[in-house]
Amino acid sequence: MMDSALTEDRIEAAEAPVALRVRAPGTIRSVDRALDLLEVLSRSGGALALSEISARSGLNASTCHHLLATLAARGYISQNGRSREYMIGNKVFDLSDARARQFNLIEVAMPRLRALNEATREAVHLAVIQARELITVAKLDSLHAVKVDSGFVGKSNAAHATASGKAILAWLPEPEQRAIAEAKGLDAFTENTITGLDALRAELALVRRHGVAYDREEFQPGVICIGAAIRNHTGGVIASVSCSTPTMRASDEGLARVEELVKAAAAELSQELGSRSPA
Incomplete structure (x- = not known):
């Protein structure tokens, strides 16, 4: 031999x-x-x-x-x-x-969240949807002297009214979107909140088309938020990263810059989690 x-x-x-x-x-x-x-x-x-x-x-x-x-x-x-x-x-x-079971989402995401926080100087959030609940699992406050209330870490029934929620909802199967809307309701937080299922579906179609979600004073007056989806190794959406800014600092040029930074952070995190799917 x-x-x-x-x-x-x-x-x-x-x-x-x-x-x-x-x-x-x-x-x-x-x-x-x-x-x-x-x-x-x-x-x-x-x-x-x-x-x-x-x-x-x-x-x-x-x-x-x-x-x-x-x-x-x-x-x-x-x-x-x-x-x-x-x-x-x-x-x-x-x-x-096995890799998916071993990683800690917050631990993996935190360097990207800090980089986004420093680049924009605005509040950033990491969110997931579990058991039909939108859950903010990590946040970093704005570095500006004048800042918006960046919310709290925990559950919220505002997936339909936030960029972080819409960034995830957009990629869920339509029956799951409907189930979340029916279970949690489409409550109005401001006069801009989307409260109809058909209008929400149209909004989510725009999120899928552009790869980014906007909250234009839909959850909190005077606050605009931009979010993008994070994918795992299967290509499935598991979380979102978002950035909030007060309307007083929300110029068209500034929002365009924040949008690109948010999309880049989401893409980098997705790549780190093994995704090869487009945003």
């Missing part, structure tokens, strides 16, 4: 040049290449034949075959018995689920 190290050496000697990617010093080449193959499959959008994997990875077919066989034996990829094409295996999803 041929020694495994010798087998790998012969495979490497015969292969074509690999993709021109700088590899970190001190790494194990075979492990690095196996991860290259996983990344090729993860970006493919479907199953791939051995020849296609070889072409995309820059590794020869023999090397790919050996690495794929090892990954398949551990469940990280699977192979269609008829087409012989390869795809991501269930073990990868197990790892993704």
Whole structure:
């Protein structure tokens, strides 16, 4: 039986040049290449034949075959018995689920919240919807001498009236949107609050179209808030980040800047949580 190290050496000697990617010093080449193959499959959008994997990875077919066989034996990829094409295996999803269970949303988000707070000098919030309740789980107050009441950490029945709530509601299935509206009501907090389900649906359609939610004095007079959704590794919306500013500082130019900063913070957090979905 041929020694495994010798087998790998012969495979490497015969292969074509690999993709021109700088590899970190001190790494194990075979492990690095196996991860290259996983990344090729993860970006493919479907199953791939051995020849296609070889072409995309820059590794020869023999090397790919050996690495794929090892990954398949551990469940990280699977192979269609008829087409012989390869795809991501269930073990990868197990790892993704484990990562999701391990992360602390507030801990992960806090550096981004602080950066947004410092860049805008306005109040920022991190919110989730759980059991049909809008819950602000973290907030940072404005750095200005004149500031708005940035609310409190805890539950609120104002998902329909806040940017943080609408940023999440917009991406929920319509039956869930309706269930939340019916369970919590569409109470009027100001004369600008949306209190009709049809009007709320139209507003949420705009949120989906533009990737950002606005609260234009709908929850609190004299306050405008801008929010954007945060996605996890499955692409699902799990939270929102928002920024509140008093109308006295809300110029068109200033709001446009805050909007871009909020969207960027949400996108960066989503990426950190493993999302590849667009905002």
